[in-house]
Amino acid sequence: MANTNQGEVMLKMTDIHKSYDQLDVLKGIDLEVRRGEVLAIIGPSGSGKSTLLRCINKLETIDKGSIAIKDRFLVQTKDGEARYANGKEEREILASTGMVFQQFNLFPHMTVLENLLEAPMQVKGLKRSEVEPYARELLDKVGLSDRADYYPSQLSGGQQQRVAIARALCMKPDIMLFDEPTSALDPELTGEVLKTMRELAAEHMTMVVVTHEMAFAREAASHVIFMAEGNIVEQGEPEVFFAAPKEERTKAFLQNML
Secondary structure, eight states: TTTSSSOOEEEEEEEEEEEEEEEEEEEEEEEEETTTEEEEEOOOOSSSSHHHHHOOOOOOOOEEEEEEEEEEEEEEEETEEEEEEEEEHHHHHHHTTEEOOSSSSOOSSOOHHHHHHHHHHSSSSSHHHHHHHHHHHHHTTTOOOOTOOOOOOOHHHHHHHHHHHHHHHOOOOSSEEEEEETSSSSSHHHHHHHHHHHHHHHTTEEEEOOOOHHHHHHHHHHEEEEEEEEEEEEEOHHHHHSOOOOOOHHHHHHHOOO
């Protein structure tokens, strides 16, 4: 991967297999992400991209393989069985990831600020006075400091998604996971969300991004993976990957997307 001589390995996935009934969705995926890297995962619908992302924070469980986050095993396979860390350790490991979904998943009955405060107070047991200054700082960062007391229904989709990013950041994760964060947005709102994500990338936030935004993958990612039918077909640094893809599947996909 890019910058292999820099930074600790933040995420290492080895031989990841996942199936639903008889359908093999992931067929032995290997990848690693180092601190400060942005990994973009691209590919056609049904290629397993979102499933792979959701395995990182156990929204999906794997059938075989291992996942280590910051050198701690979330799951590893022993005697043919994928075994997850025990409750407390699992929670600690998962606390180092933050997730932003296609749908914004904000709490509709809470204000923007309350949405940010909820998890640090409930999950980490912090006092409001400890969290609120940072929460307001994050709202300022995503350009929404004037919307702290609004409810989600009073915001545009792009604003809601930026709140969702700030909410994930409020837990101070080491790795940010993005699952097609702009797919539910109109084109003019997509830009403001990608701008926020580019700023995070520029600050060397470790990110794994499933996206169909090729310009973002090309400009902001340090490494790109192309998936199809549950396999990694091709990967590389963006400048080489987009300029001279080697595999026919990759070429055909990029011709459709670019």
